[in-house]
Amino acid sequence: MAQQVSGSPFLKPFSLRAAVRVVSPLQQRRHTLPASEFRNLTPQDAISVFEIEREAFVSVSGECPLILDEVLNFLSQCPELSLGWFEEGQLVAFIIGSGWDKERLSQEAMTHHVPNSPSVHIHVLSVHRHCRQQGKGSILLWRYLQYLRCVPGLRRALLICEDFLVPFYLKAGFKEKGPSAISVSNMQFHEMEYTVGGQAYARRNSGC
Ligand SMILES: CC(C)(COP(=O)(O)OP(=O)(O)OC[C@H]1O[C@@H](n2cnc3c(N)ncnc32)[C@H](O)[C@@H]1OP(=O)(O)O)[C@@H](O)C(=O)NCCC(=O)NCCS
Numbered sequence: 001m002a003q004q005v006s007g008s009p010f011l012k013p014f015s016l017r018a019a020v021r022v023v024s025p026l027q028q029r030r031h032t033l034p035a036s037e038f039r040n041l042t043p044q045d046a047i048s049v050f051e052i053e054r055e056a057f058v059s060v061s062g063e064c065p066l067i068l069d070e071v072l073n074f075l076s077q078c079p080e081l082s083l084g085w086f087e088e089g090q091l092v093a094f095i096i097g098s099g100w101d102k103e104r105l106s107q108e109a110m111t112h113h114v115p116n117s118p119s120v121h122i123h124v125l126s127v128h129r130h131c132r133q134q135g136k137g138s139i140l141l142w143r144y145l146q147y148l149r150c151v152p153g154l155r156r157a158l159l160i161c162e163d164f165l166v167p168f169y170l171k172a173g174f175k176e177k178g179p180s181a182i183s184v185s186n187m188q189f190h191e192m193e194y195t196v197g198g199q200a201y202a203r204r205n206s207g208c
Helices: 012-019 043-061 068-077 136-148 163-171
Strands: 036-039 082-087 090-100 119-127 156-161 175-179 190-195
Touching: 043 068, 043 090, 043 119, 068 090, 082 136, 090 136, 119 136, 136 163, 156 163, 163 175, 163 190
Parallel strands: 119 156
Antiparallel strands: 036 082, 082 090, 090 119, 156 190, 175 190
16 A cells, blocks of 8 residues: 555545555555556655656756756645656656646746646656657656646646647647746747646546
8 A cells, every 4th residue: 555645635536546556465565566557756866856857858948847856846736736756665657746826837837836726737747768659758748637637726737848748738638828937948848738627538536
């Protein structure tokens, strides 16, 4: 059974829904890790997050969306806007978000969390390199977007991405809002928006 993280009303659904595993008494061991678990991240996960992020981004663009201090900051301030996928206790994919209260994302959104906001800014979605192209990124994003429906007052998810990932996010139900005002190291981005609860599949009972 996975440890439950206390302190947020949002942490319960993931630890309960995904971590429960039926094991017969004969198979029972004291420290069995769940085969697959989705849960909000905590500051203790920051190193694992940063290792995946560093591998994914530094070799490609030389820049991580979030440096380690920022990861720690967001996982302390708004763990309920993050989601990790763990297999046998190892982090294999994650999303980190923070609150945002303006119509469009600006440079300030890169480092700030605005509590009780109607929008979540998704800073980073990353899958461990050994687990890519297996559908994990799409599944994690889908679960995250479903989960956001349980966060009171949350209406939208916003993110910026490069050209090549626009089709990935369109497939997940995002719409393109046009070029972003944000630039990092001369890289240009598209801003993408998802309306929480606005998709056809969102009408299904998500169990939250
Ligand atoms: C982008 C990422 C999250 C996708 O996760 P994934 O588990 O590999 O993706 P899935 O298997 O769910 O979906 C595959 C789809 O992703 C898209 N995709 C993934 N990586 C891509 C890339 N480098 N270039 C173009 N499309 C890509 C494609 O649309 C692909 O569709 P296809 O299978 O029809 O070709 C993952 O590749 C990753 O972590 N990349 C490095 C970090 C990153 O770029 N994060 C996103 C910006 S924050």
